[in-house]
Amino acid sequence: MTFTVEETGRELVLDASGHATLMQVAVEADVPGIVGECGGEMTCGTCHVxxxxxPAGYTAARSxxxxxxxxxxxxxAPGSRxxxxLxxxxxxxxxxxxxPAPS
Ligand code: FES
Incomplete structure (x- = not known):
């Protein structure tokens, strides 16, 4: 899977295995702009992407x-999650x- 950091244009291709969520993948890899401050409790928004x-077969409905x-x-944005x-x-x-780049 790939994270693109809008602010710098940097693209990071990461192996997600061993993690439960994509926030955890990003935090482990120090993806700039992803903090995961609340640990996945949906109270911080610091994992916004x-x-x-x-890909076909990947589904995750918004709650x-x-x-x-x-x-x-x-x-x-329409694709915000x-x-x-995830x-x-x-x-x-x-x-x-x-x-997304910080505003
Ligand atoms: S880590 Fe996702 S909302 Fe806080």
């Missing part, structure tokens, strides 16, 4: 609580996420 491309949190993040709510599954390999 834009989904650029979703009501996630949608509420996404209403207050910087740079919201909380990376802590599970690592066998289908995650081709997923492409963008970390």
């Amino acid at each position: 834009h989904v650029e491309s979703t 009501h609580d996630e949608e509420d949190m996404l209403e207050v993040v910087d740079a919201p 909380l990376a802590c709510q 599970p690592v599954t066998p289908a995650v390999a081709g997923l492409r996420l963008r970390v």
Whole structure:
């Protein structure tokens, strides 16, 4: 899976194995702009990403609580998600996420 850091244009191709969520993958790899401050409790918004491309077979529906949190993040977009709510599954390999630049 790939994270693109909008602020620098840097692209990081990461192995998600061994992690439960994409927030954990990003924090472990020190992806700039992903902090995961609340540990996945959907209260901080510091794992906000834009989904650029979703591989076939990868699904993760937004919950009501996630949608509420996404209403207050910087740079919201139609593909906005909380990376802590994106599970690592066998289908995650081709997923492409963008970390929005701070406003
Ligand atoms: S880690 Fe806090 S909302 Fe995702």
